[in-house]
Amino acid sequence: MSLLQKERDVITRNEYADSFDFDEIEDFIRNANKEMFISHHFKKRDRLLVQPRGGFPTYKKMFELYEEFMKADIDVLPLTIDSNTRLNDYAMAKKMLTLSEENEMDMLNGYPLVNHGYRTTRKMMTHFNKPVSLRHGTPDARLLVETALASGIFEIEGGPITYMLPYSKNFPLDKAFLYWKYVDKVCAKYSTLNEPINRESFGPLTATLVPPCIVIVIQLIEMLLSIEEGVKSFSVSFSQNGSMMQDIVTSNVLKKLAREYADMFGGEDAIINLVYHQWMGAFPRDKNLSDSLINTNTVIAAMVRADKIIIKTRDEAFGIPTMQCNAQSVANTKYTLRTLKGLPQVHDAEEEENLELEVRAIMDAVFNDPADTLWRKVFNTIKSGLIDVPFSPHIINNNEVITIRDESGNIRIIEKGKLPLPDRCFAYEKSKVNLPESKTEVINKIIHDIGAML
DSSP: OOHHHHHHHHHHOOTTSOOOOHHHHHHHHHHSOGGGOHHHHHHHOOSOEEEOOOOOSSHHHHHHHHHHHHHTTOSSEEEEOOHHHHTTOHHHHHHHHHHHHHHTSOOSSSOOHHHHOHHHHHHHHHHHTSOEEEEOOOSSOHHHHHHHHHHTOOEEEOOTTTTTTTTOSSSOHHHHHHHHHHHHHHHHHHHTTSSOOEEEOOTTTTOSSOOHHHHHHHHHHHHHHHHHTTOOEEEEEEEOOSOHHHHHHHHHHHHHHHHHHHHHTTOTTOEEEEEEEOOOSOOOSSHHHHHHHHHHHHHHHHHTTOSEEEOOOTTGGGSSOOHHHHHHHHHHHHHHHHHOOSOOOOOOHHHHHHHHHHHHHHHHHHHTSOOSSHHHHHHHHHHTTSSOOTTOOOTTSOOOOEEEEOTTSOEEEEEOTTOOOOHHHHHHHHHTOOOOSSHHHHHHHHHHHTTTTO
């Protein structure tokens, strides 16, 4: 028995989970309908795939949500996991699930997959026969991902950086790297049985004035870490940042460098996809304005030639949207996409050159770290501040980088902290901004940006 299998036997032996029959699970995945694999749909590339968010605690309401989405001709179903499961607190998730079922009231903010178990959840997945994306925010997702794959969920979002620095304060980053290494190995193992399991990184990060160079670097790193373990289908992603032109520039550079670095690190046969998230910041309370924002996001997704768009709803400012509101947003987004034909390909050579130089400089700093493995190199560069995510709550993040918007809405770096940006690039960034005279004005400008779309 391999070391990985011994570890899997330990991880899956949990009092709140199903007893795992790995031979039966392999047989299920080997014979699963290809329509359930998003990698299969990506390969066909006949349209931009639309995916909403959504998750309810009980099986009954989750099933009803999927029925609503199917009426809206959904491309990818979501499975958002509850926050107790994200923290590996399966005991509390079970208690809240029981209360939800007994009182017909949602006591969890998502679907407690581990507690429902893969044998039950698989019935729902095979009934709808659509690709499902697992979305959770868990640093230690080993049991959750084992349960998801056994259920028929063949896209796994997240990674050791993107599910740590935006969400966690104290969880050890080195452990997160090792736990996600396990996830990637299992995904790679199952990918040999049928269509590839798709891994997707979470590009929005803190969704607050994150400069494109940081977004791209972290996307490239999580992609390389997955490819290193044998993953053959990977999605890089980013979210609307408030400037259509900067989103287009980000997309052009991200797609170019993702392919280049994947090939450089032995991933020539890996399929790389692009995912675009609609606005992740504060939404307007005026629902007509929300509709307008969502439509603008949809146009940008088409402009950047994304493979998938992850959408929001007009009720975003009022808490968890209803299933009907979610389904309506899917239908509206698909309508907008149908009207967008023959869009031009747009480039900005100067901006793309500057951004590419920034990304390459940070990636070089990662590779030049003397550690013996890629994940240790990345760990060291985050710890030393060479990679620095603005407004991350995690104690390991330096939080020295300061960004504000220029007059065109582009995010510009005005304090680079320890980012190894070439002098000419940093000078370019600062040249685009009329810097406020005092630090107080800078802080006020940053705070004001929280309401950029209100």
